[in-house]
Amino acid sequence: MPELPEVEVVKKSLEKEITNLSIKRVKIKDGNLRYKVKRQDIYKIKGLKIKKIKRRSKYLLIFLSNDFIIIVHLGMTGKFFIKKKNKSKQKTSFYYNLQNGQEEKHDRLIFYLSKETKLIYNDVRKFGFITLCSKRKVFENKHIKKLGPEPFDRNFNLDYFVKYINGKKRVIKDLLMDQKFVSGLGNIYVNEILFFSNINPKRKISNLKEFELLQIIKNIKKVLKKAILFGGSTIKDFKSSSGKLGEFQQHFKVYGKKGHQCSNLDCKGKVKKITISNRSSFFCSICQK
Numbered sequence: 001m002p003e004l005p006e007v008e009v010v011k012k013s014l015e016k017e018i019t020n021l022s023i024k025r026v027k028i029k030d031g032n033l034r035y036k037v038k039r040q041d042i043y044k045i046k047g048l049k050i051k052k053i054k055r056r057s058k059y060l061l062i063f064l065s066n067d068f069i070i071i072v073h074l075g076m077t078g079k080f081f082i083k084k085k086n087k088s089k090q091k092t093s094f095y096y097n098l099q100n101g102q103e104e105k106h107d108r109l110i111f112y113l114s115k116e117t118k119l120i121y122n123d124v125r126k127f128g129f130i131t132l133c134s135k136r137k138v139f140e141n142k143h144i145k146k147l148g149p150e151p152f153d154r155n156f157n158l159d160y161f162v163k164y165i166n167g168k169k170r171v172i173k174d175l176l177m178d179q180k181f182v183s184g185l186g187n188i189y190v191n192e193i194l195f196f197s198n199i200n201p202k203r204k205i206s207n208l209k210e211f212e213l214l215q216i217i218k219n220i221k222k223v224l225k226k227a228i229l230f231g232g233s234t235i236k237d238f239k240s241s242s243g244k245l246g247e248f249q250q251h252f253k254v255y256g257k258k259g260h261q262c263s264n265l266d267c268k269g270k271v272k273k274i275t276i277s278n279r280s281s282f283f284c285s286i287c288q289k
């Protein structure tokens with residue numbers, strides 16, 4: 001499931017490839033996404049230019065040349081491909097593998113853009129969505145309005161952390177997964193962030209010391225930046241990148257590593273797996289207290 005770094009990489013790829021192109025037409029192959037794609041919305045965007053692309057949490061915001069923004073959420077399996085004239089299909093991120101044309105049956109929308117460029121939205125499980133919103137109303141959108149600060153925002157700092165957790169009784173893993181506290185983190189990166197911070201995922205937030213809060217803030221920014229960096233140059237040729245896992249997956253310390261030796265060299269522990277709020281949590285009980 002794409003988390004903030006994956007969406008950021010998609011954003012960067014799209015920014016590079018489709019900014020300033022105009023939308024000639026859109027083919028709806030299967031509009032039954034999380035929200036049904038409305039034909040009247042598609043008419044509204046025909047002929048418009050793509051002005052800029054932003055990211056808010058795990059949402060992509062595609063600004064058009066009038067009052068509209070296309071809001072995209074990739075859900076579980078949403079992905080964009082780009083196909084340019086006389087070139088092979090390109091990925092826009094690194095979190096998915098290509099299957100030699102097998103994925104075409106899951107193409108849901110095809111945007112025909114100027115300069116003979118096609119933007120293809122592919123989604124196996126169809127939990128993603130693509131919806132139109134006016135610029136003035138974007139912050140009232142039900143998905144956008146409740147989001148907490150971006151992890152890279154200056155307002156996401158110790159002061160904010162201390163105030164937010166005051167009087168609350170939760171475990172740290174749940175808090176970090178809560179999009180109202182900080183937006184864009186998901187299960188993979190929360191596991192990794194807690195490992196780097198030496199904090200047990202079941203720790204109660206009321207018991208966390210100030211230096212531990214600082215560690216968490218620092219590691220959130222660090223882990224996400226690193227993940228974005230690993231994916232930063234991954235618009236690759238369709239064929240040459242097929243079958244390869246994203247490089248960032250090879251750098252996980254605990255996520256999905258149950259039973260593996262702890263990666264801290266002086267530790268003899270093994271990575272454990274437990275369930276917290278129905279989600280898998282991976283950690284080293286020796287390093288993470």
Ligand SMILES: [Zn+2]
Nearest residue numbers: 262267284287
């Ligand atoms: Zn350890």
